[in-house]
Amino acid sequence: MPERAAARGWSRRRLLGAGAAAAGAAGAAGLGAGTLMRGATADAATPAETVVPFHGEHQAGIATPAQRHAAFVAFDLRPGVSRDDIVGLLKIWTTDAARLTRGEPALADTEPELAARPARLTVTVGFGPAVFTAAGLERQRPAWLGPLPPFGIDRLEPAWSDGDLLVQVCAEEPTTVAHAVRVLSRGVTSLVTVRWTQRGFRDAEPGRTPRNLMGQVDGTVNLTTDAELDRLVWHDGSVTPWLAGGTSLVLRRIAMNLDTWDEIDPAAREFTVxxxxxxGAPLTGADEFDEPDFEAVDSYGIPVIPPSxxxxxARHTHDGERFLRRGYNYDDAPGPGRISDSGLLxxxxxxxxxxxxxxxxxxxAxxxxxxxWTTPIGSAVFALPPGVQEPGGYLGQTLFEA
Known part of the structure; x- marks a missing residue:
C-alpha cells in the first residue's frame, strides 16, 4: 500500500502506466464489474407499511427498486437431507415469506408485532450446486452454477463464500430485515445450518444516487427497461426450462482499505475511479449520467479518463456483457489494531x-x-428460481416437479 507522501504524488500520468496498453475497450461502471445503461438509482422513500407483492412471474428483490437495508444468508444442507426435505423447506419459506411481505406474522412467529411493518420487505431464494446433488437433479443444474474461477486479486475467505441455499432479505427498515431473517432461519434448523450472514445498507437523498464508503457515487448506471431485463436478466427457458422467469446471482464481498484510501488526495481518487x-460525473462530462468520452485527451495528449x-x-465490450446490479455498504466491527472493517456487497x-x-x-482483475484499495474476500453464485405466480405454489416448484 502507498505511504502518505507517495500517495499524494498520484497523478493521471502515473495511473496510465501499464493500463494504457491493456485498456482496450474501456468504459463506465460502479465498484466491481458494472453495466452501462442509465437507470433510476435513488432509493425509494416509502412508508413502513408499503407492501411489495410476493407473488408474480419473477421473484421480488431482483428488479425491485433497491431498499435501504439487506441481509444475505447462506445455508448448508445437513447430511442426509433428501429431495422431499428440500421441498418441505421451500414450502415453509414460501408460506412465511408471503405472509411477512404483506405485513402478517409467519405461522410460528414468536414476535408477531414485528411483522406489522413490512417496509417494502422482499424475500428472494437461491440454489447452490449442492441442492441439485442432494435432490438427484444434477441434469437440471445450469452449466454456470458453481464457484467463479480464481482471480489474482482475490483473497477469498470460506467465511464469506459459497453456500447450498441463499435467502436474500431486503427492506427499508433494519428491524424488518432482522425479524424476517430470524423467522426464516429458525423454522428450518433441522435441515440446514447457517454458513454465513452478510448485512448491508445504502441510502441517499430522494432522487440521488447512493455513495459507497469511499465517498464515491456508486450505482449511476444500470439496466432499467423491461426489454433489457428480458434479454439480459430473466431466463426464457430455452436452455434450462425450469429456470424460465428466474435468473442467477453473483455475490461478491469487496473489502475496502479505507485507511490508505484516506491518504490520497481528491484528484487522485477521481483519476482512480x-x-x-x-x-459522480465522468471526468469528461458535466452531469452524472453523461456518457464518458474515453477518447478525450488534454492539451498534452494525455487521456482525460485514465485507461487504468x-x-x-469495467466498461462492457458488447451488449452481452451487461447485467443488473445492486451494491450495499457493509461496516462491521474492526479487529484489534484496526480502525475499520468496511466494504461493499x-x-x-x-x-x-x-x-x-x-x-x-x-x-x-x-x-x-x-x-x-479493494480486495474481493467473498464470492458465491446461486440460481434464483422464478417467482410463485399463485397462492398454493412454492419457490422452486418448476425444478422439483418438472
Missing part, C-alpha cells in the same frame, strides 16, 4: 455469469487502479 467526487481507471476497465443478476459477469471481472 474516472468520476468526480462532487457529483475503474470505469474504463456487490450483487450482479444475469442470465449467464460466465458470459456476462466473468469477462468484465477478468478485465478488472487484470489491471484496475482501484485494486490498490
Amino acid at each position: 474516472g468520476r468526480r467526487l462532487a457529483d 481507471s475503474h470505469i474504463a476497465r 456487490f450483487t450482479a443478476y444475469q442470465r449467464d455469469p460466465h458470459a456476462q459477469f466473468l469477462p468484465v471481472q477478468a478485465r478488472l 487484470e489491471f484496475d487502479a482501484l485494486n490498490e
Whole structure:
C-alpha cells in the first residue's frame, strides 16, 4: 500500500502506466464489474407499511427498486437431507415469506408485532450446486452454477463464500430485515445450518444516487427497461426450462482499505475511479449520467479518463456483457489494531455469469487502479428460481416437479 507522501504524488500520468496498453475497450461502471445503461438509482422513500407483492412471474428483490437495508444468508444442507426435505423447506419459506411481505406474522412467529411493518420487505431464494446433488437433479443444474474461477486479486475467505441455499432479505427498515431473517432461519434448523450472514445498507437523498464508503457515487448506471431485463436478466427457458422467469446471482464481498484510501488526495481518487467526487460525473462530462468520452485527451495528449481507471476497465465490450446490479455498504466491527472493517456487497443478476459477469471481472482483475484499495474476500453464485405466480405454489416448484 502507498505511504502518505507517495500517495499524494498520484497523478493521471502515473495511473496510465501499464493500463494504457491493456485498456482496450474501456468504459463506465460502479465498484466491481458494472453495466452501462442509465437507470433510476435513488432509493425509494416509502412508508413502513408499503407492501411489495410476493407473488408474480419473477421473484421480488431482483428488479425491485433497491431498499435501504439487506441481509444475505447462506445455508448448508445437513447430511442426509433428501429431495422431499428440500421441498418441505421451500414450502415453509414460501408460506412465511408471503405472509411477512404483506405485513402478517409467519405461522410460528414468536414476535408477531414485528411483522406489522413490512417496509417494502422482499424475500428472494437461491440454489447452490449442492441442492441439485442432494435432490438427484444434477441434469437440471445450469452449466454456470458453481464457484467463479480464481482471480489474482482475490483473497477469498470460506467465511464469506459459497453456500447450498441463499435467502436474500431486503427492506427499508433494519428491524424488518432482522425479524424476517430470524423467522426464516429458525423454522428450518433441522435441515440446514447457517454458513454465513452478510448485512448491508445504502441510502441517499430522494432522487440521488447512493455513495459507497469511499465517498464515491456508486450505482449511476444500470439496466432499467423491461426489454433489457428480458434479454439480459430473466431466463426464457430455452436452455434450462425450469429456470424460465428466474435468473442467477453473483455475490461478491469487496473489502475496502479505507485507511490508505484516506491518504490520497481528491484528484487522485477521481483519476482512480474516472468520476468526480462532487457529483459522480465522468471526468469528461458535466452531469452524472453523461456518457464518458474515453477518447478525450488534454492539451498534452494525455487521456482525460485514465485507461487504468475503474470505469474504463469495467466498461462492457458488447451488449452481452451487461447485467443488473445492486451494491450495499457493509461496516462491521474492526479487529484489534484496526480502525475499520468496511466494504461493499456487490450483487450482479444475469442470465449467464460466465458470459456476462466473468469477462468484465477478468478485465478488472487484470489491471484496475482501484485494486490498490479493494480486495474481493467473498464470492458465491446461486440460481434464483422464478417467482410463485399463485397462492398454493412454492419457490422452486418448476425444478422439483418438472
